[in-house]
Amino acid sequence: MTTYYPIYYTRRSPCSTRDHLGNGGCPARNDIPRFLFSIWKGDFELAFRILKRTNPFSGGCGRFCDHPCEKACNREKFDEPVDIMALERVAADEGFRKGIFPSPPERRTGKRVYVVGGGPAGLTSAYFLARLGHEVVVFEAEKKAGGLMRFGIPRYRYPEDVADYEVEYIEKTGVRIETNARIYPGDIPRLLEESDALIVATGALKGKRIGCPGDDLPGVWQGVPFLRDVNLSPEISRGDIEALSERISVGKEVAVIGGGYTAFDVARTAVRLGCSVTVYYRRTESQMTAHPGEVREAEKEGIRFVFLSIPRKIEHAENGRYRITFEKARLGEPDESGRERPIPTGELFTAEVDRVITAIGEDSTLPEVLPEGVPSTAEEMVTFPGGKKRVFLAGDVRKGFSPNVGMVVRAIGSGQDAAAKVHEYLTGERLSLLPEKEIAFYETIKVRYFEERARARLPKIPVEERRGNFRETVLSLPRDVAREMAGRCFFCGICIQCDWCYDYGRGAIAKREIPWSPDEDAFFYRFIRERVTAKTEEAVEACPRCTMKMVPDKGEWKKAIDEQYI
Ligand SMILES: Cc1cc2nc3c(=O)[nH]c(=O)nc-3n(C[C@H](O)[C@H](O)[C@H](O)COP(=O)(O)OP(=O)(O)OC[C@H]3O[C@@H](n4cnc5c(N)ncnc54)[C@H](O)[C@@H]3O)c2cc1C
Ligand code: SF4
Ligand code: SF4
CATH class of the missing domain: 3.50.50.60 (FAD/NAD(P)-binding domain)
Structure with missing residues (x-):
């Protein structure tokens, strides 16, 4: 008879990702439970840093995102979704307020990537590729980078200084942005000649x-x-x-x-x-x-x-x-x-x-950028005739042949995808943008631990003060309210060291006494092998957020048990 053992086993939250059933979470793959937990603890800077791992435009998304994450939030089935978007803004503004910037990456691959179009898709792919050590140059037609976030979305929804900061942050990862640099079809052969890969992210700007x-x-x-x-x-x-x-x-x-x-x-x-x-x-x-x-x-x-x-x-x-x-x-x-x-x-x-x-509505700009003869209807990538060079597509330029367009956060997700494809093309290394994990759906959450509580109402400037100026209309949540609202999150699938398992473990679980960190959260406790009994399963049942699992001591699980048992 197979014996089963408890282990810690973090899962993905439904808000963070699109699942196999097509339920939509955050297309930018934000690590939502961990950034929310950091806010709840009062560590706004850590929340900012967690968001910057996936989304270079959290200050923008925290203001104008369509927030599909909130539709996928487990809390919606309980009372109301968590205010994920508003809290993303609070975290993002912490970095802006403190003027936090990254240092350029140490790794250098010696490969050069050109990106045509400095909107959210192009800049996101540039951001990820620069962090992976590639030399990246962005060519942007306008005098300022940012795409429609900059010249479509008005200032009262995305203030200029926040946009400037988010673009500068990307530049500080080593991305070179050339503005007032419109690219025409005749330029493409030269760009292909000078670079190792080319991304076209020129958006859908042709008004119908x-x-x-x-x-x-x-x-x-x-x-x-x-x-x-x-x-x-x-x-x-x-x-x-x-x-x-x-x-x-x-x-x-x-x-x-x-x-x-x-x-x-x-x-x-x-x-x-x-x-x-x-x-x-x-x-x-x-x-x-x-x-x-x-x-x-x-x-x-x-x-x-x-x-x-x-x-x-x-x-x-x-x-x-x-x-x-x-x-x-x-x-x-x-x-x-x-x-x-x-x-x-x-x-x-x-x-x-x-x-x-x-x-x-607007149509894709692709025909205005690629020379005649280059196919312009591929989903992600087109092969340049007569050569091995490949042109990768990102963002709304795919409008008309991809349903995943029309939102900044989708452009960000598409920019990540393009970066991963280019990186694999250049180095052979395959990146995992999202870890393959089970999803902690509502049914797995022990809602008996939680109380109903309303979400926040966002403060706004009075209507009579909105004429004759472009002041930001929707204001940020105060920090104390932000912490309270982040605390509404179930923190689905992640360990927050709440100790329920420890209390129900009847002496079979030892604490490692290490501070919470977003990278170590599966390993805050250890099982004491000789004390684990059938009763220890109660610890798994006690976890409010589905962060544990019973597994057999063989096959793929053996390693996890060896790591977690002393
Ligand atoms: C008015 C408006 C408001 C919107 N509001 C929202 C919102 O609130 N929330 C939301 O999620 N989405 C919103 N959207 C949609 C969102 O802005 C787009 O889906 C998103 O910006 C697409 O990103 P992108 O990088 O693919 O393209 P874009 O943002 O269009 O960026 C493309 C960039 O390429 C540059 N470019 C174009 N041709 C060339 C060339 N030949 N050479 C060099 N550079 C070139 C452009 O100047 C531009 O900077 C809005 C769209 C519009 C039009
Ligand atoms: S970027 Fe948009 S979808 Fe993603 S977490 Fe933020 S608000 Fe939600
Ligand atoms: S409760 Fe929190 S972790 Fe769970 S789905 Fe909602 S925001 Fe995500």
């Missing part, structure tokens, strides 16, 4: 046209270029919003057409420039792709919404204004996106405004 007569009139603007003009302007950096409004000349009444991130950022930016804004969308509120929190904030800021309206014509009106003709729609059968399709009703109405800004 709405496809009605007049959508290309001179005063009909596209959302991303408008945001870029505002976000990269010298006026915004020196806080002179009046001068900015005057130069941009956006007018008093603005119509925004669209219902995604871009439409909301355009509308809320226009409000801060002093405009009165109406958003027209061909579907309904519940079908908008922007985050629900954004819709609520936009409404509070006085933005009006007209749903089920399809633009049919844009033309010049009196006094330099524009007249838009819309057709009313009703909802029909679901389309390929799973949302009910807007069906035109034939009923028309018009609106007159000073400015029309369209924001209905």
